[in-house]
Amino acid sequence: MTPAQCCPPVALLLLVASLPLSHSFLGSPDDHDAVPEEWLLLHVVQGQIGAGNYSYLRLNHDGRIVLHLRSLRGDADLYVSDRTLRPSFDTYKLQSATCGQDVVVVPGDFARPVGIGIYGHPSYLESEFEMRVFLDDTVPRDPFEDGALENEQSQKKSHLTSADDFQEEESIFWTILIGLLKIIVEILV
Structure with missing residues (x-):
């Protein structure tokens, strides 16, 4: 057998031997x-x-x-x-x-x-x-993490904001009412 006839089977054998390695490398x-x-x-x-x-x-x-x-x-x-x-x-x-x-x-x-x-x-x-x-539930959740505190603070802020909004609306209402009364008094006098 000549070297030229011997090489193709050897190359094929090397290729087949390297397949599991390349398969695991490539995924x-x-x-x-x-x-x-x-x-x-x-x-x-x-x-x-x-x-x-x-x-x-x-x-x-x-x-x-x-x-x-x-x-x-x-x-x-x-x-x-x-x-x-x-x-x-x-x-x-x-x-x-x-x-x-x-x-x-x-x-x-x-x-x-x-x-x-x-x-x-x-x-x-x-x-x-x-x-x-x-x-992925493998990472335990910390009950004291920033998210829980931020949520509580935002609820307090929304409560305060709604009270502030109510006072502002009440103030606007009285301003308009007093303005209308002044106009009515000026018309009558």
Whole structure:
């Protein structure tokens, strides 16, 4: 056997031997399912998005939310914001724009609703995606965190504001009434 005849099987053997290594490096489709058992799967969203376009979703669920976006075909990217319901690559708070699996953790203290934008990368005519939405309850919630205190303070402020508004309305009422009485007295005199 000549060396030229020997090389192709050796090259094939090396390629086959390196497949498990490259498969684990690149990630397998099953890695998408490899999440902690404590996480609760809330939604699975599948869709297609054209090149340079957005698909928008709204997240209303409270708590720490983990978004797993996997591009099944093409390349879909993920943009998240608690300030706009239409986040983009110009207006976002959190983002993941990889060529593979995109993961974003939405903190529990983000204002709800949270806007989610899925962007179809222009390198592909169309991108197909699957996004899984998980609730991560593994992080214990602190009852004394800033959110609880802010809520209590805002309730007190709203109570004070409504009392102040009432006094202001009462003051305007008396000002108008006294003004009308003065006009009536001037007319009669």
